[in-house]
Amino acid sequence: MKTYSHWIDGQFVEPSSSAWLDTVDPYQGEPWARIPRGNTADASAAVAAAKKAMVSGPWATMSATARGKILRRIGDVTLESIDRLAQLEVRDNGKLLAEMTGAVKNVAEIWYYYAGLADKIEGSVMPLEKAGMMGLTSREPIGVVLALTAWNAPLNFLALKCAPALAAGCSVVIKPSEFSSVSSLEFAALTKLAGLPDGVLNVVTGLGQDIGAPLVEHPDVSMVTFTGSDITGANVYAAAARQMKRVTMELGGKSPNIVFADADLELAVAGAISGIFGGGGQMCTAGSRLLVQNSIKDHFTELLVEAARSVKVGDPMDSATQMGPMSTAPQYQKVLEYIQIAHSDGAKCILGGKPAQGPGIKGGQFVEPTIFTNVSNDMQIAQEEVFGPVLSIIGFEDEAHAIEIANDTLYGLAAGVWTRDVGKLFRVSKELKAGTVWGNTYRTYSYMMPFGGMKQSGIGRESGVEAINEYLETKSLMISIAQSHPLNIFVPR
Numbered sequence: 001m002k003t004y005s006h007w008i009d010g011q012f013v014e015p016s017s018s019a020w021l022d023t024v025d026p027y028q029g030e031p032w033a034r035i036p037r038g039n040t041a042d043a044s045a046a047v048a049a050a051k052k053a054m055v056s057g058p059w060a061t062m063s064a065t066a067r068g069k070i071l072r073r074i075g076d077v078t079l080e081s082i083d084r085l086a087q088l089e090v091r092d093n094g095k096l097l098a099e100m101t102g103a104v105k106n107v108a109e110i111w112y113y114y115a116g117l118a119d120k121i122e123g124s125v126m127p128l129e130k131a132g133m134m135g136l137t138s139r140e141p142i143g144v145v146l147a148l149t150a151w152n153a154p155l156n157f158l159a160l161k162c163a164p165a166l167a168a169g170c171s172v173v174i175k176p177s178e179f180s181s182v183s184s185l186e187f188a189a190l191t192k193l194a195g196l197p198d199g200v201l202n203v204v205t206g207l208g209q210d211i212g213a214p215l216v217e218h219p220d221v222s223m224v225t226f227t228g229s230d231i232t233g234a235n236v237y238a239a240a241a242r243q244m245k246r247v248t249m250e251l252g253g254k255s256p257n258i259v260f261a262d263a264d265l266e267l268a269v270a271g272a273i274s275g276i277f278g279g280g281g282q283m284c285t286a287g288s289r290l291l292v293q294n295s296i297k298d299h300f301t302e303l304l305v306e307a308a309r310s311v312k313v314g315d316p317m318d319s320a321t322q323m324g325p326m327s328t329a330p331q332y333q334k335v336l337e338y339i340q341i342a343h344s345d346g347a348k349c350i351l352g353g354k355p356a357q358g359p360g361i362k363g364g365q366f367v368e369p370t371i372f373t374n375v376s377n378d379m380q381i382a383q384e385e386v387f388g389p390v391l392s393i394i395g396f397e398d399e400a401h402a403i404e405i406a407n408d409t410l411y412g413l414a415a416g417v418w419t420r421d422v423g424k425l426f427r428v429s430k431e432l433k434a435g436t437v438w439g440n441t442y443r444t445y446s447y448m449m450p451f452g453g454m455k456q457s458g459i460g461r462e463s464g465v466e467a468i469n470e471y472l473e474t475k476s477l478m479i480s481i482a483q484s485h486p487l488n489i490f491v492p493r
């Protein structure tokens with residue numbers, strides 16, 4: 001079993017505590033590697049390396065064009081290592097090899113995209129109302145960025161945070177989830193091959209309370225970018241607020257996938273299936289509330305159940321598998337508990353609802369594709385994030401009713417709308433309180449489109465040109481070009 005170390009200042013460094021954590025393969029149900037159990041001293045070492053890189057390393061004075069070239073090479077080394085990286089992801093999070101191979105390709109594209117933006121960070125010249133004055137703005141890196149990430153897509157989260165942060169000229173300390181840290185550690189070593197100077201990207205591992213919390217509180221961290229649950233996110237946000245740190249928060253969801261009677265039902269069935277059973281439902285954007293117009297509800301439910309029965313559950317490395325295991329043991333237990341709660345609240349299970357068994361199923365962490373009807377939107381199963389393959393079907397009468405149910409949640413991450421009526425598609429999308437609305441598709445992502453949550457699903461945006469702004473400070477420079485200076489005594493502020 002391989003033992004990993006932190007990646008700090010361009011090299012692997014053993015944890016100061018000499019303590020490690022097992023990381024478990026969710027399919028085999030057994031530990032397959034060991035990662036450092038980091039602590040406050042490791043947090044300080046990583047932040048010191050990141051700060052040094054910003055202040056006195058080659059990164060501090062490097063031109064934006066040269067930064068962009070390094071980011072481009074990071075994209076190249078990612079593609080050269082695609083098979084290795086995809087397999088590491090599968091071993092750690094149990095997602096499908098085919099899905100993770102696609103995800104790593106996308107990771108390379110994210111690096112290329114932000115490589116191209118590095119030298120397009122521009123300031124402005126303002127036409128000031130005051131005579132004899134000139135106003136300029138420049139945009140500067142915010143400083144050392146701390147990235148805290150969830151277990152379901154580690155390299156994707158790393159790229160979505162680190163690529164824009166590095167393009168902006170920041171340095172980063174990233175702490176991936178304790179359940180899936182290995183790919184980030186190996187990835188960091190690849191960035192050195194791509195020419196990234198030491199200390200610009202540091203990866204430390206361990207538990208949230210041991211190393212995550214001291215990192216958030218470290219005074220030399222200027223910003224925290226977080227992907228994870230809303231409960232942890234709120235704690236991290238509160239801790240960051242004590243030092244007025246900037247945050248971005250990518251949190252959970254309870255996303256409505258809305259099917260109108262005039263939709264292409266075959267497409268909508270496929271979208272509903274991929275929306276909840278893709279990734280075993282372990283996605284922030286899972287379309288876990290399927291809102292179906294009452295006039296087609298029974299027919300649509302029949303079509304859906306028939307399609308869901310054929311979802312092949314098994315070995316994530318097997319190309320025929322469509323749904324793998326639950327990524328972590330606590331998550332597996334949590335999903336089964338939610339199924340019990342749904343039963344007790346009076347929902348009717350029409351498919352699955354049990355631990356999955358059968359050929360190709362090992363390790364005891366599988367849940368059957370599960371569908372509930374008789375769900376009302378105030379039930380726990382319709383209000384709380386399950387993060388598993390559990391779908392709730394809820395009927396609605398008309399447009400207004402669909403919008404009312406869709407928005408009746410604390411979350412606002414994503415939504416789907418299925419209809420052939422373009423006007424209706426626009427009207428409904430406009431009313432939905434969600435950061436992303438998909439029309440006649442679901443779970444379609446692009447690194448060019450801003451992504452993030454409304455309400456309790458988050459703060460700020462990742463992806464797209466917009467994301468780079470999160471890592472920049474605007475500085476205003478006002479210069480007098482007049483030959484005399486006014487007595488600026490009676491000015492506001």
Ligand code: NAD
Nearest residue numbers: 148149150151176177208212213228229232250251252284
């Ligand atoms: P989590 O909140 O348990 O952990 C996220 C990260 O925070 C981990 O690295 C963890 O070690 C760290 N952490 C925990 N306590 C901490 C503390 N006190 N201080 C600092 N760091 C701490 O989340 P998870 O279970 O790993 O991930 C699942 C959640 O992530 C789901 O709610 C899902 O919806 C959400 N998610 C959101 C997005 C998005 O883009 N919106 C994407 C994927 C996952």
